[in-house]
Amino acid sequence: MSSRPLHPRLIEVTQRIIERSRDSRARYLQRLEAAAAKEPVRKGLACTNQAHAWAAAPENDKIMMREMRQPNMAIVSSYNDMLSAHQPLEVFPAIIKAAVREVGATAQFAGGTPAMCDGVTQGQPGMELSLFSRDVIAMSTAVALSHNVFDAALYLGVCDKIIPGLLMGALQFGHLPAVFVPAGPMTSGISNKDKAKVRQLFAEGKCGRDELLASEEGSYHGAGTCTFYGTANSNQMLMEVMGLHLPGAAFVNPNTPLRDALTAAAGRRAAQITALGNEFIPVGKVVDEKAVVNGIVGLLATGGSTNHTIHLIAIAKAAGIEINWDDFHDLSEVTPLLARVYPNGAADVNHFHAAGGMGYLIRELIDAGHMHDDVLTVAGHGLRRYAQEPFLIDSKAEWRDAPAQSGDEAVLRPAGSPFSADGGLRLLSGNVGRAVIKVSAVAPEHRVVEAPAIVFDDQDDVLAAFKRGELEKDFVAVLRFQGPRANGMPELHKLTPALGVLQDRGFKVALVTDGRMSGASGKVPSAIHMTPEVLCGGPLGKVRDGDIIRLDAELGVVEARVDAAEWAKRDCPTADMSKNGHGMGRELFASFRASATGAEEGAIALGLAH
Missing domain, CATH: 3.50.30.80 (IlvD/EDD C-terminal domain-like)
Incomplete structure (x- = not known):
C-alpha cells in the first residue's frame, strides 16, 4: 500500500509546535553542537582523571581506552530485584559489554537510578514521591554521565516515571547517542477482566483478602512489566514510535533468547552511531518536533496512559520543545484508535504483540498519513524501519516486515476500520x-x-x-x-x-x-x-x-x-x-x-x- 499524504491536522499541529518552540529549540541545538566531539571525549581529560575512570576495567578494555580511538558506552540502569519489570535488567550490562567488544568498543556501568512502582505504593504515603521520582531519575542520569568519558549511552528501564526520567536526563546530554533497552512484559496470567471483577467484589465486601491476593498474584506472577496497557507499556510504545528503541523491541518477553539478542544488538548499534564514526545520531536530534508529535499520535492510537499528558510535555521541554494539551486534543480528534488493550479492551500487551504489535501499528499510521516518516531514529533515517519485527536467526536478531494483516482485529485493527475515529x-x-x-x-x-x-x-x-x-x-x-x-x-x-x-x-x-x-x-x-x-x-x-x-x-x-x-x-x-x-x-x-x-x-x- 502506498502512503497517503500527511493528514492536514498533523501538519498543522507540528508546524505550530515548531513555531512555538523556535527560540528554545534553537538554543538547545546550539548547545548540542557545541558539546559534540569528533574524538573520544575522555581524550580531553587529564591523566589522573583518565586513570580513575578505568582503574577497575578489565585489562583488554583498558588497552582500548588508552588508545583513544574506540567509543566507550555508558550503561545507566534502573535495575532492582524487588520490582518485576526491572529484575531482568540484572544481566543486561554483561550482555551489552560482550556485544560492544565484538565491534571494537567498550562499555561501563555508569550509574543506577531509583525505580519505584506505583502498583506497590498505590494508595500509600510513598505514592506521594512517585511523580517527583521522575525528576530524581533525570538528575541521577546526569550524575552518571557527568564523568564525561562516554561517547554514547544505553538506558535500561521500563516503568512509569523511569523512562521519562531517563529520557529527560539523556536529553541534557543531547550530543550523545542514546539507545533505550527495555526488559519486556511478563507472560500472560489471569485475564485483566477477571482481576478487575475480583477487585470490585472485594470493594463490595463480597470476597475476602485471601481471594483478592490470590487473584492479584495470578496476574502479577513473574518477571517483566504488568501486562495491562498502563504507563509502563505506554512508555515502551513511545520509545518505539519516537525511534529510541531498536525496531520491535518493546514487547518481547524477558529471559528469552530473542530478548537477549535484542539487548546485544542495542549495544552494538549504540557503538555504531557515535560521533567517532560515519553515522552520528545524537539523541537531541532524534527527539525533535516531529518525533514528539509521533509520540502523541502513538499514545492516542493505542489508548495509552493519561500520565503522558504530563510526561511528554516534560520530555519535550527537556529538548527545547513546547507542547500543551491543545496539541493532544487537536490530534486526538483525527487520530484513529487502532488498539484495544486493557483497560480499553480485554486483551493484554502480549495479545497485542502477537496480533502484529508495534510494527503493524506504525506501518498503518504512516500509510494513513497519521505519522511522520521523515524522522531520525537510532536505526537510521525514516520511521518506516519500525514497520518491522525482530526474529532470532543463528542466535542474533534479524528483522522482517511486520504482518500485512492483523492477527486479531478484536485487538488490533487497520487504519481503514478503526475501533474509533478519534483517539479518545x-x-x-x-x-x-x-x-x-x-x-x-x-x-x-x-x-x-x-x-x-x-x-x-x-x-x-x-x-x-x-x-x-x-x-x-x-x-x-x-x-x-x-x-x-x-x-x-x-x-x-x-x-x-x-x-x-x-x-x-x-x-x-x-x-x-x-x-x-x-x-x-x-x-x-x-x-x-x-x-x-x-x-x-x-x-x-x-x-x-x-x-x-x-x-x-x-x-x-x-x-x-x-x-x-x-x-x-x-x-x-x-x-x-x-x-x-x-x-x-x-x-x-x-x-x-x-x-x-x-x-x-x-x-x-x-x-x-x-
Whole structure:
C-alpha cells in the first residue's frame, strides 16, 4: 500500500509546535553542537582523571581506552530485584559489554537510578514521591554521565516515571547517542477482566483478602512489566514510535533468547552511531518536533496512559520543545484508535504483540498519513524501519516486515476500520479550570454526567464514605489538593473499584480532581490533572457540596453550574497539608513540591529552561 499524504491536522499541529518552540529549540541545538566531539571525549581529560575512570576495567578494555580511538558506552540502569519489570535488567550490562567488544568498543556501568512502582505504593504515603521520582531519575542520569568519558549511552528501564526520567536526563546530554533497552512484559496470567471483577467484589465486601491476593498474584506472577496497557507499556510504545528503541523491541518477553539478542544488538548499534564514526545520531536530534508529535499520535492510537499528558510535555521541554494539551486534543480528534488493550479492551500487551504489535501499528499510521516518516531514529533515517519485527536467526536478531494483516482485529485493527475515529483523549475546560479525560474505555452512555458535587480533600475520605453507604446516589466526587504542589500529585487509582461499583449499580458518577488517576484509567469518567491546582488558587476550590457539576466529555466541558455573580464572590479554601509533608521520605521532597510547575507544564521541579 502506498502512503497517503500527511493528514492536514498533523501538519498543522507540528508546524505550530515548531513555531512555538523556535527560540528554545534553537538554543538547545546550539548547545548540542557545541558539546559534540569528533574524538573520544575522555581524550580531553587529564591523566589522573583518565586513570580513575578505568582503574577497575578489565585489562583488554583498558588497552582500548588508552588508545583513544574506540567509543566507550555508558550503561545507566534502573535495575532492582524487588520490582518485576526491572529484575531482568540484572544481566543486561554483561550482555551489552560482550556485544560492544565484538565491534571494537567498550562499555561501563555508569550509574543506577531509583525505580519505584506505583502498583506497590498505590494508595500509600510513598505514592506521594512517585511523580517527583521522575525528576530524581533525570538528575541521577546526569550524575552518571557527568564523568564525561562516554561517547554514547544505553538506558535500561521500563516503568512509569523511569523512562521519562531517563529520557529527560539523556536529553541534557543531547550530543550523545542514546539507545533505550527495555526488559519486556511478563507472560500472560489471569485475564485483566477477571482481576478487575475480583477487585470490585472485594470493594463490595463480597470476597475476602485471601481471594483478592490470590487473584492479584495470578496476574502479577513473574518477571517483566504488568501486562495491562498502563504507563509502563505506554512508555515502551513511545520509545518505539519516537525511534529510541531498536525496531520491535518493546514487547518481547524477558529471559528469552530473542530478548537477549535484542539487548546485544542495542549495544552494538549504540557503538555504531557515535560521533567517532560515519553515522552520528545524537539523541537531541532524534527527539525533535516531529518525533514528539509521533509520540502523541502513538499514545492516542493505542489508548495509552493519561500520565503522558504530563510526561511528554516534560520530555519535550527537556529538548527545547513546547507542547500543551491543545496539541493532544487537536490530534486526538483525527487520530484513529487502532488498539484495544486493557483497560480499553480485554486483551493484554502480549495479545497485542502477537496480533502484529508495534510494527503493524506504525506501518498503518504512516500509510494513513497519521505519522511522520521523515524522522531520525537510532536505526537510521525514516520511521518506516519500525514497520518491522525482530526474529532470532543463528542466535542474533534479524528483522522482517511486520504482518500485512492483523492477527486479531478484536485487538488490533487497520487504519481503514478503526475501533474509533478519534483517539479518545480530550481536553475539558470550564469555570473550574482545564483538565484531560480519557474516554476510550468509557462507554458512550457514561460520557456525560450532571450531578451534585460531593467535595473531598483526601481519597481515603471517598472510600470511607463509600463504605458507610453514603454514595448510593448520583454524584460527582470533587477531590481537591491532589496537585504537584499540594502532595506530589499521587495516582488515585484505588478509587476505581468503588466508583466502578456505584456506576454498575446504575448511578451517574464521575470524578473531578487536580490529581492523577493512572495509566489504568478506566470506565468511570474522570476529569483529571485539573489546572491550576487548588493549592495554587485553582477555581476547582470554589466548588461546594451540592453544586451541580456537568462533565460533558463529548463537548469538552467541565463546569460548576453556579450563578456567575455567586461564583465570583467565592474564595478558594486553604488546606492543612502538614500530614503530607513527613513520613516515608516526603520531607526530603519539600523543595520539589514548592517549585513544581502545573500539570499542563509537565509538573517539573527541575530547571529545564532553554
